[in-house]
Amino acid sequence: MSDTEDEIDQEQLDEYKEMVDDLGAFPDKVKINSLSMVAEDHADSSRSAAAIYNVIRQPLVAPNVHSDRKLPLVYVIDSILKNVKGEFIPIIENDAKNWMPLVYKALPDDKRVKLKKVWNLWKEAGVFSSTERWEEMGLCFSGVDANGGDALDHAALESGGISFGKDGGLVLMPSLRNAMQTILDDLQSDEQDELNKVSLERLAAIDPDLLIKIKRTAEESLRNGTSNSIDNSRSNSSTEQKKGKDELSFLVETRTPKTISRSQMWEKASLNYMKESHDIIASLNHLVLESSSIEKRYTQSEAIDMKGALATAAVTATLLTNAMQEMKDIADGSKKKKSKTTLTGGQSTTGASQVSARSFFKIDKTLFTNDGLKKLNEAVVGLLYEIGLPFVSSADGQRFATQIELSQHLDTLFKKSQLEKTMATTQERGWYDEDSIWRGDIKTKESMQESRRLDDDDNSEGPTAEDDNADPDSFTYPADESRDRCVICGINFRMFFDNDDGIYKYNQCREIEVLNDEAVATESDQMLVHVTCWRNLGSPEILTADQTIN
DSSP states (O other): OOTTTTOOOHHHHHHHHHHHHHHTTSOOHHHHHHHHHHHHTTTTOHHHHHHHHHHHHHHHHOTTSOGGGHHHHHHHHHHIIIIIOTTHHHHHHHHHHHHHHHHHHHSOHHHHHHHHHHHHHHHHTTOOSOHHHHHHHGGGGGTOOTTSOOOOOHHHHHHTTOOBOTTSOBOOOHHHHHHHHHHHHHHTTTOOOGGGOOOHHHHHHHOHHHHHHHHHHHHHHHHHTOHHHHHHHHHHHHHHHHHHHHHTGGGSOOSOHHHHHHHHHHHHOOOOHHHHHHHHHHHHHHHHHHHHHOOOOOOHHHHHHHHHHHHHHHHHHHHHHHHHHHHHHHHHHHHHHHHHHHHTTSOOOOSTTOOOOOOSSOOOGGGOSTTGGGSOOHHHHHHHTTTTSOEEOTTTOOEESSHHHHHHHHHHHHHHHHHHHHSOOOOOOOSSOOHHHHHTOOOOHHHHHHHHHHHHHHHHOOOOTTOTTSOGGGOEEEOOGGGOBOTTTOOBOEEEEETTTTEEEEESEEEEEEEOOTTSSSSEEEEEEEHHHHHHTTOOSEEOGGGSOO
């Protein structure tokens, strides 16, 4: 096939240029392979190969192209040389010496190492037939600029007994090189960034006089046999310093100045935690109630963000409420304990009056042992039930973190039940009769339904206000933002979502009539109180104004 028949046209070159530009700063293997496959179709035509190579070469030598794009283009040339070959090899062999120094100058030190590795692999793979041409391409790695740029001070280096090999590395004895590297590392010990540290070869181009001094110092240390003593003294010194630091570690300030300054500002801050917590809980509950009652259509992403925010607000409000309640219980327990100590002549009693502090904010993992699992951990229980998963499915009892997840679950169950109704079923008889039939104690269907109805009526009655033995958690009241805290203790009510009624309610809450002062227009108002606070006052039917807080 002739060059004319296989020659690439301008439209194909434009498409190939778009592929090269699309490669960008990341050496994507798939894109590099695609560029190599296109080049393979025109590898037998010298004109097409030269045109494709020029498309790759232009951004390599262009000064306005960012340096991050240059190394991926070198990888494209490397892939073409190793996989495509053809007419590309003589073209690149004659021209690589022109763009290799330019790319080397544009790249940072870490990428120069990768460029040199590609150059060395060309020799190992035998890509080029001429070793001289290959060495000419890599003159930049030894500090010589083939285009007439800055060159190494070879006269000074040769006077110091330093020379370079064909691969661009220093020709040194292994022991001498190790000693020189040790000295150079000591000089660069204060440099924290590894990328800013230089190698011996790089130092030859930057400061050849310093490299010569390092070489002479290393030779003298090897000649006198002091390298081991230097290392030993350095290790002993570091050991003593470390020992001293360990002994005085408790006296050393490890915090940053910014952290210390922030801590001092917090010490000067004057905050009323109880008042702030009340307002925060009220705001969070208002946000949950308002957002759950808005009839508005949301996109999927907005719904996901909203349900996460509402769940966080609900859990935060519950945690703050529990924490404040625990602080109150601890304070009440301390007062009871102190009063009992006074009555018993200084001997404190233990038992139900002693209240232990419970943490709702963190979980002690050390309690998860055989003995620890036998004890009640309300933090874990709360996160697994009413706090972490407050929404319960009335159909199967599963718990969910948000109302949206619960609604989706109920929709899935409804679709499943509708599908089961449409499926054909076969009625099968039972294999065994019930025990009541064998005993002759047979009830009619009507009598059994009546007995079940009576049982349900008996069980459906909830606790009344006069039932002092009822569990306080069984008392609930619909959530009311205007009455969101107990008028006796001032702590916010715990709010939860009642799946049966489909509304938010307050837990351990009941309504009671409170008599007002003479200055108020109305004689009394209906207010909400904690059941436990109400019982502590003797379970009165009506509260007076002096029994409530302002």
